[in-house]
Amino acid sequence: MAILTGAAIGEPAPGITRQGGQPHPGQALGRIWRAIRSNKKAFAGASLLAIFTLLAIFPWAIARDNPQAEIYGRSLGPSAAHWFGTTYYGQDLFAQAVWGTRETLLIAVVSGALSTFLSVIMGLAAGYLGGLWDAVLNFITDVLLVIPTFPLLIIIVAYLPGIGIPGLITVLVITGYSYGARQLRAQTLSIRGRDYLEAARVRGERSSYVILVEIIPSMTSLIVATFLGTAVYNVLAAAGLQFLGLGNPDSVSWGTMLYWAQNNEALQTDQYLWAIIPGALIGLLGAAFALINYAFDEISNPALARVPLTRTRQLNPVLRRLSANRAN
């Protein structure tokens, strides 16, 4: 580890990789699926995520209104016709909330996936190749890691007025991959000397083969965790940028809903739902990713798994009572 040390930067827990052998990616994914089903937090998060995914794919099935059409009365309260009321411009808020899922989820998933991909490439290449490669790649990652991301995002997007979704995603990927890359590099360093990698080298396999076939499968858990963490961050960062009117304020997303709500002083003019709903949805989506991630921590690090009683109480009731009596 170069700049930061230890768990501050979330060095992967010791239990996170499977030891030795030739791990199979399908097996690992199956394990993840079983884990999600058996953990309440993970299940809640995954269910939420499934609902949002359905909304993103089939918004027309739930909200028939065109979210952009300014055809209704202005600033109506909630009613049977408009469950969440309407905006100051006469748009249906329910339709906006439903259709907005698509862009928000798209940004989260695509930028999360791409930046995880970049993390894997940068982290594994640096960790496995070592030497000059490591020095150069790691320096780039370190610099991006220490620059405060949100101000950097603001500055870059400010210089690029009117960048669309692809631009926004690109910027999020470049500014957001470093954290994961650093964790993956640390993990690669720690397994670099394992026998099965040595064996592959002796067999004369190329570095690209060793990385793709031997190392990546053994890191499935960590890669999934990186994706989840980045997705949460990107949901919040994208919402923040859109809230400031950066990106494209005419698109339909939860962040731009908040932007228009703020610009029309929705809170001060009794149009609460306009501001409350998109924020709550962003929070729910973020929470879905965060819950899966939290549960994932418990699953991949057995030391953190929930136990009903403290270990000492189970192991040695006498000792515990003794120390409890003495306490306080």
Next chain:
Amino acid sequence: MRFVLRRAGFFVLTLWACVTLNFLLPRLMPGNPAIALMAKFHGRLNPVALKAIEVAFGVNTNESLAAQYVSYLHDLATGNLGISLTFFPTPVSVVIRGAILYTLGLVGVTTILAFIIGTLIGIVGAWRRGGWLDSILPPVFVITSAIPYFWVGMLLILVFGIKLNWFPYDFAYDPSLSPSLTLPFIGNVIVHSILPAIAILITSIGGWILTMRNTMITTLAEDYVKMARAKGLSSRRIMFDYAARNAILPNLSGFAMSVGFIVSGAVLVEYVFNYNGLGYLLVQALDSEDYPLMQALFLLITIAVLIAILLADIVTAILDPRTRSAR
């Protein structure tokens, strides 16, 4: 000693990279923003301001990129950050000086509070593993940390500002007062900072809790903790002097890092509350396309983080000898 040198080397290199990035960004962007800006301001800004933009962006000059770079570095070294366009003709450094104290006060105090409260909850949660505190608080704060903090600020404004009218929610102090070091003014500033502070606290405390709790759980399984129990030491003594003391390292270095992020502040919370700190200034600069101010703020924010990281590394190295030999 080698350790300190290596860290210092990284510091200097990163600083150079950030300064260079700051210099190159506006010059690399497609459709030079400065030219558009000058066209927009033409006739409205006086020639001195136009000159300032020209210098900041290297337009309309015959100087080579290298020469511009040298004069840019020279300006930086001499503390000449240019002139703000929003607050023309105030120099950028003066504008920043007027805002920095508010950000340091608000975000600084909340960062310290979040660290202390979060760490304590983490310690107690891990100690009474599976107890009510441990079952409720960590998951709750995991969820709150996924909520956009500016939106929490908006809710607080709605409930405690507009509906109940308990706290002011606009600006860092009552505009009828003029800033001074008197008790009424300071009290006014504190009252104005309560809602934004709560918004930041709610959304930032979760990280401290989780890190502390998880490290503490690992530490509690160590032999020396069992030994302490066997010796019959009091629970409080084991909890704080044996377990927490050894588990706090990751949180401490995390805290040292976050001290650097105080300066970058809570941009969006300051924006929502119109709290006139550095974050709000950054949004203002963005709105009015005040590139010199924006660049200076970005540089300041980065340098603060770099210094904090350097300190964090040194502190960690002093507290934990193991890290000194680590790569």
